[in-house]
Amino acid sequence: MSTFRLESAAFDADALRNELKDHGCGGYVCFEGWVRDHNEGRQVTRLEYEAFAPLALSEGEKIIAEARVRFGVQRALCVHRTGALDLSEIAVWVGVAAPHRDEAFRACRYIIDEIKHRLPIWKKEYYASGDSGWVNCERCAQTPHAHGHDHDHDHAVGAALD
Amino acid sequence: MSAPLFGLVLTGGHSKRMQRDKATLEYAGLSQLARAVALLEPLVERCFVSTRPDQQSDAQRTAYPCIVDQLPGIGPIGGIHAALHAHPHAAWLVLACDLPFLDAATLQQLIAAREPQRVATAFRSSFDGKPEPLCAIYEPASSAAIDAWIASGNRCPRSFLAQGEAMLLTLHNPRALDNVNTALEYQQARDLVAGGTSATSAGTSAIGASRPAPRRLQVQYFAILREQAGRSEETLDSSAPDAQGLYEELRGSRQLRLRPEQLRVAINDQFAEWSQTLNAGDRIAFLPPVAGG
Numbered sequence: 001m002s003t004f005r006l007e008s009a010a011f012d013a014d015a016l017r018n019e020l021k022d023h024g025c026g027g028y029v030c031f032e033g034w035v036r037d038h039n040e041g042r043q044v045t046r047l048e049y050e051a052f053a054p055l056a057l058s059e060g061e062k063i064i065a066e067a068r069v070r071f072g073v074q075r076a077l078c079v080h081r082t083g084a085l086d087l088s089e090i091a092v093w094v095g096v097a098a099p100h101r102d103e104a105f106r107a108c109r110y111i112i113d114e115i116k117h118r119l120p121i122w123k124k125e126y127y128a129s130g131d132s133g134w135v136n137c138e139r140c141a142q143t144p145h146a147h148g149h150d151h152d153h154d155h156a157v158g159a160a161l162d
Numbered sequence: 163m164s165a166p167l168f169g170l171v172l173t174g175g176h177s178k179r180m181q182r183d184k185a186t187l188e189y190a191g192l193s194q195l196a197r198a199v200a201l202l203e204p205l206v207e208r209c210f211v212s213t214r215p216d217q218q219s220d221a222q223r224t225a226y227p228c229i230v231d232q233l234p235g236i237g238p239i240g241g242i243h244a245a246l247h248a249h250p251h252a253a254w255l256v257l258a259c260d261l262p263f264l265d266a267a268t269l270q271q272l273i274a275a276r277e278p279q280r281v282a283t284a285f286r287s288s289f290d291g292k293p294e295p296l297c298a299i300y301e302p303a304s305s306a307a308i309d310a311w312i313a314s315g316n317r318c319p320r321s322f323l324a325q326g327e328a329m330l331l332t333l334h335n336p337r338a339l340d341n342v343n344t345a346l347e348y349q350q351a352r353d354l355v356a357g358g359t360s361a362t363s364a365g366t367s368a369i370g371a372s373r374p375a376p377r378r379l380q381v382q383y384f385a386i387l388r389e390q391a392g393r394s395e396e397t398l399d400s401s402a403p404d405a406q407g408l409y410e411e412l413r414g415s416r417q418l419r420l421r422p423e424q425l426r427v428a429i430n431d432q433f434a435e436w437s438q439t440l441n442a443g444d445r446i447a448f449l450p451p452v453a454g455g
Contacts (some may be wrong), residue, residue, distance in 0.1 A: 035455050049454070050385050054431040054446060056454075070305030080454060091453050112455060120428070120447075120453030134386040135453035137420070 003076060004060025004096035006051055008083045013093055020075045020097040025100035029108040035085050035094040039135070043128035049087045056080070063114045071107035073098040078111055080121060164278035165302050169206035169246045171198045172238050172296060173213060173223060173259045179328035194259045194296055196221055202257055210248075212241035224317055236312065238296060239319045241314060246305035254280065258296035260341045268338040271298060274436040275331050282328040283305055288336035288414045290301065293328060297339055336414030373401040375441035385450050387425075391416040405429065405446055406436040418448075 001019070010022040013032065020028060035047050062078045085091060094111045096105035125136045173195055178346070195211065211226040214234050214432065218224070229248050231240045243255050255273070259266070268285075276283045276299050284298035296319070300308075304326075309324050323330075333339065376399040383391045391412075402408035402426045405427040411416060426445040427434050 019408065050388075051454075052382070052384055052428070052449065055428050055447070059433075083224070116455035117452070118246070119454040120384065120426075120449050120452055122450060123453040124385070135455075136451040137386040 002057070002061065004057060005079045006053055006056060007079055008081075010041055010089060011093070013090060016050045016079060016093060018076060020077060020095050021112040022074050022097050024099060025074050025097040026099055029079050029093065029095040029101070029104040030096075031092075031108050031112050032090050033112070033156060035087050035089050035091055037087050039040065042125070044087075044125050046087065046126045047091065048082070048124040048126070049085065049091065050122045050124070051080070051082045056119045056121055058080055059119055063111055063118065066114070067096070067107040067110050070110065071098070071103040072138040073103050075103045076107060076111060078115060080119070081114065082097050084120075097147040144162065164276070165251060166207045167205075167273065167299070168245070168249060168254050169202040169209040170229065170254050170256045171202060171209070171211050171259050172241045172256060173211055173217070175203065193222065198257050198259045198261070198264070201224055201264060201266055201269060202255065205266075206255055207252075207271060210245065213246065216280065220251055232348060235285065239308065239312060241256055241320065242319065243308055246300065246302070246308060250302060250305060253302060254300045256296060256298055256300060261297065261339055261452040263337050263340050265301065265335060265338055266298065268297070268333065268335055270329065271295065271334055275329065277285065277329040280329045281326050282323055284323050284328050285333050285339060286330045287339070288333050289417070289419060291327050293320055293323035293330055294339050295323050298323065298328075302454065337410065340414070365446060373403055376393070376401045377440075379408065379440060379442075380445040382447040384447065387418055387448055387450050388421060390418050402440065404437050404439055405434065408446060409448060420450055424451055
């Protein structure tokens with residue numbers, strides 16, 4: 001079963017968690033990124049994600065494999081949404097199961113950080129004011145030399161269990 | 163009877179983003195200043211170089227007849243102002259020196275379409291449709307209008323042309339006026355020019371003679387680039403040697419407003435280098451800044 005997936009519709013997070021169950025694992029860490037109602041001072045009403053699927057899938061699998069080797073975790077899985085999302089929907093889900101909690105926390109953090117930076121996935125925000133914009137792209141288009149800094153605006157909260 | 167046409171090459175900019183004097187940047191062994199003069203000189207009665215007061219002892223500039231800014235510190239409009247006052251009976255073909263893709267055919271198009279009864283004749287930008295003030299002809303009648311424009315606190319020559327009665331043309335070569343503001347853009351432009359035609363040739367492209375024969379390529383656009391291009395993919399025949407050359411070709415014709423250093427490129431579904439050679443049948447994807455998670 002693939003360790004990184006794209007889903008075009010809402011998915012069942014409990015089912016994903018069950019996929020990771022393993023008698024050898026005592027720690028499970030999960031991160032869910034949720035659609036938040038604001039970003040950079042603007043009121044967001046919904047999002048759209050667009051992915052370059054073949055490359056996102058291969059790069060996503062690569063990130064999971066890196067995390068498993070690096071932190072020695074037993075199982076890891078990541079699912080990223082595409083298409084239209086409403087507020088509070090899960091945009092990205094990362095689950096990691098390991099013998100002990102420390103490597104599970106660290107691997108989970110590694111996966112979500114790498115996912116955000118490396119996958120060819122784009123986010124369009126729709127604002128309460130009626131307009132919309134591609135995150136990390138619009139200001140670059142206007143001020144082409146202001147790029148290069150890392151906009152890491154999480155619209156997510158983490159849920160971790162151990 | 164139209165006014166005689168003089169040429170003015172603007173060199174006064176501070177090159178903050180390049181962090182070196184733009185006039186001395188070289189393409190195919192010629193400084194930008196020398197390239198611009200070489201392009202302009204055959205097409206005008208007299209040709210001058212515009213300088214700031216503090217550049218009057220600069221040997222690269224004083225090799226040519228110079229016109230010194232009378233109102234320094236207000237940007238390129240100060241150079242245009244000085245020329246219109248130095249020779250009030252002439253019309254001025256004004257050129258920025260940092261246009262490495264400019265070709266003689268583009269200047270000939272401008273001169274052929276000149277309308278002397280208007281204040282100016284200029285091109286529309288192939289990126290945003292606004293007037294391009296630094297490859298344009300300013301008629302003697304523009305002098306008083308520019309004086310008034312400056313006196314009322316305005317500095318932007320682009321806005322001056324946009325509010326006035328300028329004749330605006332569509333570029334036959336949409337890339338001719340792309341300029342170069344960063345060291346990376348300079349490197350990219352230099353690579354393109356080096357393989358190609360010289361500054362003084364009448365060709366319509368600065369892109370090289372050593373290009374492969376056109377072959378069929380598939381191009382994919384995502385997110386903001388998809389919206390700018392108005393399509394998610396296309397099949398085309400191109401002789402661009404690599405992904406960088408292909409993007410440069412498409413930027414103008416597809417209205418792509420992201421710069422290559424903002425993007426990554428993928429070839430056949432794998433991340434690739436911009437310099438990777440393209441082969442027939444390749445599928446090239448231009449990837450805007452990502453925002454997953």
